[in-house]
Amino acid sequence: MSKRKVAVIIVAAGRGARAGQSAGPKQYRRIGGRTVLERSISAFADVTDLAAGLVVVIHPEDRDPFAAATSGFAAPVATVPGGATRQGSVLCGLEALEAFSPDIVLIHDAARPFVDGATIARVIDGIGDETGAIPATAVSDTLKRATQAGHIDDTVDRESLFAAQTPQGFPYRAILAAHRAAAAAGLGAFTDDAAIAEWAGLAVRLVEGSPENLKLTRNEDIIRADRILRGEAAMIDVRTGNGYDVHQLVDGDHVTLCGVSIPHDQTLLGHSDADVCLHALTDALLATCGAGDIGTHFPPSDEQWRGAASHIFVRRAVEIVRENGGRIANADITLICEAPKVAPHREAMRQTVAEMTGLDLFRVSVKATTNETIGFVGRREGIAALATVSVIYGEAR
Template identity: 60%
Template structure:
């Protein structure tokens, strides 16, 4: 049996299954399936993936794709292809969802969102509303009240009656559910040969899983027809936009202990003491690691390199920075600059600044003019002023792909 902390960690995870195995014939096949067509300079599916991968509450993401689309998917998703699990979908949306859910079973989340790849305008607020409404035995469905007058047609193509709009809603995705109940519902429907459900809320209703309606978004349109693709492209191309530039900060401090040198920004500097730490205690690089991780919401240095792990004892801190830079690049980020301030009374940093800058340039793979290393004292105040240790503050700026709408 799992302990309480393990169970809580599983229950807190929110996974996503994105359905992208359809052929999208109604949108026209001249440019390929609709999920891979271009809107605003990028593939539809790339924008959909980005909305979930950038959301802080989202854990694993599974994408169900057509058996013939592996190369197409990797091209469209770019660096994000390595951040998701791609599985071969089925011949229907329902079967693709079931296969996507099965891919999560070995590391089961507490909750799961199921979303159509062809809804690229899903936003963080809608994702938040849906997640918040998922209960232990309750699903969540974003939906909009039906605004148009509804007519029922006769066999002869005439109006038979006007249908009341009262209580009628148009369903959207992502639809959210507790993981095990919705997987069980899909498996039961599969084994009974029931394959006529048009969405997951319908399967939940059939399986007696209550589903709460939450406010949908009028922007969260599903791209179905070729005209929808054209309008989405026009919407993105004409909207005022700003570059996606993110800034992260980091801070670290280490105390002195007996030794003959300190390591600062990757450079060994002779000194009458050294810095105490599990690794080489390079405060400058530790602070920079946290700053880089902050630009993509990837936690902090302790998350990736816990001091309780013996493999990092005495490790060179450049390993930590290289790891953080790799995570940034995996998310499509380009490091624009790094700024480090070392706060100490001694040793003198100035004579070593050039070597530090060159070291960081090699680690980050950016030019020297994009790196700033400064030093200051603490005017004899506090633990730094008493020469009990060294502190460092770091700032990193990263440019990520795509733009942020105004």
């Protein structure tokens, strides 16, 4: 570490609205048994005197949670009330450090609790007498510039683009003067301290950042960080839904199964086209997100569904699954009937189901079995169908 006198400002005055305010500001949320803020402060324990050379900028309403979060430190941690913006809060922190009179200052976001000592050391070593330094990582994703309507205008060249991290380090007097000048000029839209330094003419160099130095922005980030620190693997939320339907056979000339019309000396009796396969499939899909059953959405008392093609029901169930964040993984349908023979029509039936559900053909199974002449199915009084689907809804909560 450098022998220069180092000070640290940790910005922790935000409300963290994107992380869900009902759980409180994100810097006081616990990950792996410790608060986010406590982990951020601890990262700088070897850099400066936590009792004198480090100041945490907090919201005036957060004194109690701050005291609880820092109760484990041997000495009290200095605080200063923040401003209306992050930029204003940093200036408050810089002003509070004047009595300490540091040579250089590191400015860090409390929401980056995974910063490591190597990254901090690189930033300190990169700070010159008239030069700041920030950690950054090269942008690896393809970037698009788009209109507000969501249409792409062009692709941005990422060759010279970097994602900035914190801590950002500067000669103390230079960055204090830059912040004061920006405030005096009424400029308050800078997104980080390096931008203020650049505006004020202070050179800033990039040093190697760390992919682990993540910023916790949304509630999902905090949940994932907690699981990682606790050594818990994220559980993928895969749900299985089952559906069953049966319809009576009466005299006729065809049956409709999986949307395919099959010549037969009987037909299925029902309010719609009585496609037992698609009715079972509809129920199975709705079951994966607790959305009721086919009768909930298409009641037989409603005349608009009389004689309706059952693919309408399946397509609406697919929409409901997707509206709830689901991605259908597979569909398996079993027909129970003595006749007609399903094998000659199996591929057409699979193709139809695949088209309705948006699945690849290898993810759709249609098979049939008899009831060995037992019961109403064995007596050819009706046809039954079972359907099972798997739907992925992301990580479990």
